[in-house]
Amino acid sequence: MLKYSQERFVGIMLTALGLIVAAMYISLSYGVFDLTFAEVVKTLFSQGNGEYDVLIYQFRLPRIVIAGLVGTGLGVAGAVLQGVSRNGLADPGILGINAGAGLAIVVFMFFYQGKLAGSDWFSILAMPFFGLIGGLAASIFVYLLSWKNGRLDSQRFLLTGIALGSGFAALSLYITLKMDPTDFHTATVWSVGSLFHANWQYSISILPWFLFLLPIIFWKAHILDLFQLEESSVKSLGVSVGREQVILLLCSTGLVSACVSVSGSIGFVGLIVPHLAKSLTGIRHQQMIPLCAMLGMLLVIVADFIAKNIFAPAEVATGTIISLIGVPYFIYLLFRSKA
Numbered sequence: 001m002l003k004y005s006q007e008r009f010v011g012i013m014l015t016a017l018g019l020i021v022a023a024m025y026i027s028l029s030y031g032v033f034d035l036t037f038a039e040v041v042k043t044l045f046s047q048g049n050g051e052y053d054v055l056i057y058q059f060r061l062p063r064i065v066i067a068g069l070v071g072t073g074l075g076v077a078g079a080v081l082q083g084v085s086r087n088g089l090a091d092p093g094i095l096g097i098n099a100g101a102g103l104a105i106v107v108f109m110f111f112y113q114g115k116l117a118g119s120d121w122f123s124i125l126a127m128p129f130f131g132l133i134g135g136l137a138a139s140i141f142v143y144l145l146s147w148k149n150g151r152l153d154s155q156r157f158l159l160t161g162i163a164l165g166s167g168f169a170a171l172s173l174y175i176t177l178k179m180d181p182t183d184f185h186t187a188t189v190w191s192v193g194s195l196f197h198a199n200w201q202y203s204i205s206i207l208p209w210f211l212f213l214l215p216i217i218f219w220k221a222h223i224l225d226l227f228q229l230e231e232s233s234v235k236s237l238g239v240s241v242g243r244e245q246v247i248l249l250l251c252s253t254g255l256v257s258a259c260v261s262v263s264g265s266i267g268f269v270g271l272i273v274p275h276l277a278k279s280l281t282g283i284r285h286q287q288m289i290p291l292c293a294m295l296g297m298l299l300v301i302v303a304d305f306i307a308k309n310i311f312a313p314a315e316v317a318t319g320t321i322i323s324l325i326g327v328p329y330f331i332y333l334l335f336r337s338k339a
Contacts, residue, residue, distance in 0.1 A: 069210060073255040075277075076252070076289055078296075101257040138165075139250075205262065214255075274292055
């Protein structure tokens, strides 16, 4: 039985990988200017002409890489938050982490945008750090206000996040209205979840966060399985519940903040993906979390391709496309949880 389960998991992962490769190829090939398979391959191996190099390496490929990283981060963070809170409706956007990180980055844009050189390391890493501060502040508020009778209450966790997220979003809107027209347009496009400004520097700025935080989450995946038990049972196994919750929340907040810094507030990825992964692999987080990374990557790459091309040459925000799927799905989960 265990061997069958492992073989099934490997098959699902390989299928997801194949779909990701197909989605990446389609996103590289098709758009306002289409490329053939041969032209894509030659360009990727530095044998194409200059126009194709610019199109792929400066515009399409950086955007695909950012979409993949953002999808991975939000998918994994959603699985962690649902595991820690034992609430299937938990999501970085719904819990206010996106909004907290977004508020801090809007403050960064308001005071420093255009004043930093684009090539030094400080300017490259500044936005993720600002996002981390805002995301951590939101997480701390939600975490502290969600304690009831000496434990984390899952319903209060969700309601507190929604309330704080609304407040942070209102503050972000107020600050953007105080910006000059150019910065206001940039902040508005960013706030709805857009990858329009994706570039290689953004990839560099968030990659260290992934390299540091993802291994910790994978290492702690078995703890998330234990969190599905009663808290007294978990403590009886020698697990420090509070410490492990804080570590996992910090890791998920770091991932979300890094993602928000380059893509804006893209919601519902962390809500949809864990449920899809759980339906395919079951509740074992050591299998579910890697699949969440793959499915999140696939979802955002596909959504971004649709956003770029559905009304080409005009462009829709990637977050809008995902919300069209996420809002009905959230309502469905909400009614199912009441049943």
